[in-house]
Structure formats: C-alpha cells, structure tokens
Amino acid sequence: MPNCGCFLSAVVIICLAITIFFRLRDMAKKKNYLIDMDGVLVTGRSLIPGADAFIERLRTCGLKFLILTNNPIYTPRDLAFRLQNAGLQVESENIFTAALATARFIHSQKPNAKVYAIGESGLTQALHEVGCVLTDIQPDYVVLGEVNHYNFEQITAAIRLIADGALFIATNPDATGPNEAGIVPATGSLAALIEKATGKSPFFIGKPNPLMMRSALNYLGVHSEDTVMIGDRMDTDIVAGVMSGLETILVLTGVMSRDDIKNFPYRPTRIVQSVADLQIDCLEEESQPPV
Numbered sequence: 328m329p330n331c332g333c334f335l336s337a338v339v340i341i342c343l344a345i346t347i348f349f350r351l352r353d354m355a356k357k358k359n360y361l362i363d364m365d366g367v368l369v370t371g372r373s374l375i376p377g378a379d380a381f382i383e384r385l386r387t388c389g390l391k392f393l394i395l396t397n398n399p400i401y402t403p404r405d406l407a408f409r410l411q412n413a414g415l416q417v418e419s420e421n422i423f424t425a426a427l428a429t430a431r432f433i434h435s436q437k438p439n440a441k442v443y444a445i446g447e448s449g450l451t452q453a454l455h456e457v458g459c460v461l462t463d464i465q466p467d468y469v470v471l472g473e474v475n476h477y478n479f480e481q482i483t484a485a486i487r488l489i490a491d492g493a494l495f496i497a498t499n500p501d502a503t504g505p506n507e508a509g510i511v512p513a514t515g516s517l518a519a520l521i522e523k524a525t526g527k528s529p530f531f532i533g534k535p536n537p538l539m540m541r542s543a544l545n546y547l548g549v550h551s552e553d554t555v556m557i558g559d560r561m562d563t564d565i566v567a568g569v570m571s572g573l574e575t576i577l578v579l580t581g582v583m584s585r586d587d588i589k590n591f592p593y594r595p596t597r598i599v600q601s602v603a604d605l606q607i608d609c610l611e612e613e614s615q616p617p618v
C-alpha cells in the first residue's frame with residue numbers, strides 16, 4: 328500500500344508540473360492586446376498617467392493592439408485625433424468602435440443591406456464603408472447608435488419601420504455615458520424607449536456581447552488564445568473577455584474598485600492598479616500568477 332501512495336503522489340506531482348508548464352507557456356504566448364479606451368487609457372480628455380508609455384512599449388515590441396470603445400458617435404479618425412491630443416501616439420487603424428462591429432455584423436448577415444440609421448458620423452460612415460444603403464424606404468434594419476441631439480421624428484420613424492418589419496439592431500447597450508457635466512442618456516436608454524413602443528428587443532452588438540470581441544479579433548487578425556483584454560469594467564470588458572476565451576486584466580483607474588469584484592460570478596485573470604503597472608517584455612510577457 329505505501330508503494331501505491333507514492334505512485335499516486337508522483338502522478339499528482341507530474342500532473343501539476345504539466346499544468347504549470349502549459350499555463351506558463353500560454354501566458355508567455357499572449358502577444359496581442361484589446362484595450363478598452365475610457366477608464367483605461369483616458370478619463371474624458373485626460374490621459375491616465377503611464378498610458379502613453381504603455382502604448383509605446385507595445386509599439387516598441389511590435390505587439391498588435393486595438394483600442395476598443397462602445398461609443399459609436401465618433402469615427403476612428405476622430406478618436407485617434409482625440410487620443411493624440413491627449414498624448415497617445417495611436418492611428419485610426421488602432422481603434423475599433425461598436426459602430427464598426429455593427430457595420431461588419433450587418434454586412435456578414437446581409438451584404439448591401441438597406442438601413443435606417445439613427446446615429447452620428449461614426450455609425451453612418453461605418454455603414455457606408457461596408458456597402459449599406461441608408462434609407463427610410465423599406466429598410467432591412469433599423470440601426471440605433473448614440474446621437475448628440477435626439478430627434479422625435481427620427482425616433483417615430485424608427486418605431487414605425489420596426490413595426491412594419493425592419494429588424495432592430497443597436498450598437499451598444501450602455502444606458503448612460505459621461506460628458507463633462509455628468510451622465511447623459513446613451514444608446515441603451517433610447518433603445519428601451521423604442522423597445523417599449525414596438526415590443527421588439529434590439530440585438531446589441533457592443534460589449535459585453537462577445538460578438539464585439541470576435542469582430543475585433545478578426546479585424547486585428549489574431550486568435551483569442553493569444554490575446555489579452557484590458558478593461559476597467561467587470562460587467563462589460565471583463566465578462567466579454569471571459570466569454571470570448573481571452574486572458575483578462577482589470578485596471579482600477581476607471582469605474583470599479585477591488586471591492587466590486589466580489590459581486591460578480593467571474594474574475595479577471597489579473598488585477599492591476601493601472602496599465603502603467605503592466606510589465607511588457609519584448610520577447611515574452613512577464614508571467615504573473617492569476618489573482
């Protein structure tokens with residue numbers, strides 16, 4: 328019997344060693360980054376300290392990265408300018424919005440679709456670029472984004488078109504967003520109004536729908552197992568990363584604190600105070616134990 332005990336112990340040790348080996352190997356392979364924008368790199372118009380050095384390290388190391396935002400108002404060029412103005416050296420190709428994900432989804436479902444869109448240039452440009460026709464004549468889809476000024480006639484038209492059979496898609500489920508004066512109603516709030524009037528729920532594309540993550544991975548040309556999601560929200564960034572099979576890193580420079588994490592049935596792979604604390608090695612990402 329003692330021999331049996333030794334044998335079992337040896338098997339357990341070997342299994343643990345194999346698990347640790349593959350775990351460390353997998354962590355060392357993570358070379359691509361999906362990075363939430365607000366609360367991770369910037370707060371409003373202000374740069375989060377160390378975010379510029381972090382992006383520079385990714386660039387120096389030649390690592391692929393994409394900055395994600397659920398905000399569908401602005402085009403990637405507009406956002407790149409905003410980030411450059413804040414001190415981050417990024418190009419429009421480094422930015423992926425919920426509007427881009429929405430346009431790509433619609434194109435994959437129905438090329439050259441007719442769309443009635445409520446949104447700003449970030450949405451309408453993305454829809455045009457994939458070949459959609461923007462019209463209020465028998466559209467295939469009503470696509471709702473965020474706008475700076477809501478228009479009652481537009482909302483009424485959307486409600487009637489959905490009642491007549493157009494399919495209802497919304498860029499992102501966020502109920503509110505920030506501006507300099509405080510919170511403002513965002514896409515999710517207007518979607519609720521239209522849903523109430525039509526009895527039809529929208530299909531939301533942005534985070535936490537993993538569709539947004541898969542769309543971003545395809546855009547970047549990378550795989551989930553080699554990619555890390557960095558975000559400041561458990562209920563959007565981290566859950567979307569978890570559902571998409573990505574390693575996840577929660578930063579505490581945004582809306583959530585360490586105390587909030589216990590309220591969620593999933594955990595990030597790691598928690599750091601800020602992207603400034605992430606050690607990036609050009610050859611191999613620094614392996615840190617999961618939290």
Ligand SMILES: [Mg+2]
Binds near residue numbers: 363366367558
């Ligand atoms: Mg955020």
